[in-house]
Amino acid sequence: MDVSVLAALQVVCGPENENKPRLYLGDRDVPDPMGQDDAAFHECAVLMEVGTVLHTGGRIT
Numbered sequence: 001m002d003v004s005v006l007a008a009l010q011v012v013c014g015p016e017n018e019n020k021p022r023l024y025l026g027d028r029d030v031p032d033p034m035g036q037d038d039a040a041f042h043e044c045a046v047l048m049e050v051g052t053v054l055h056t057g058g059r060i061t
């Protein structure tokens with residue numbers, strides 16, 4: 001997710017839930033690899049795996 005998607009979700013969630021959606025990597029966007037090479041897709045996948053660990057507290061089942 002990037003900051004523009006986050007802003008849209010916060011509007012949809014309404015004021016009572018606007019703080020629940022967050023950037024997946026805390027303060028970083030997950031880059032969009034569309035139109036780039038395989039390395040860009042791999043880097044994106046690695047960042048999403050890191051984000052998963054952050055959000056699950058290391059519990060991946």
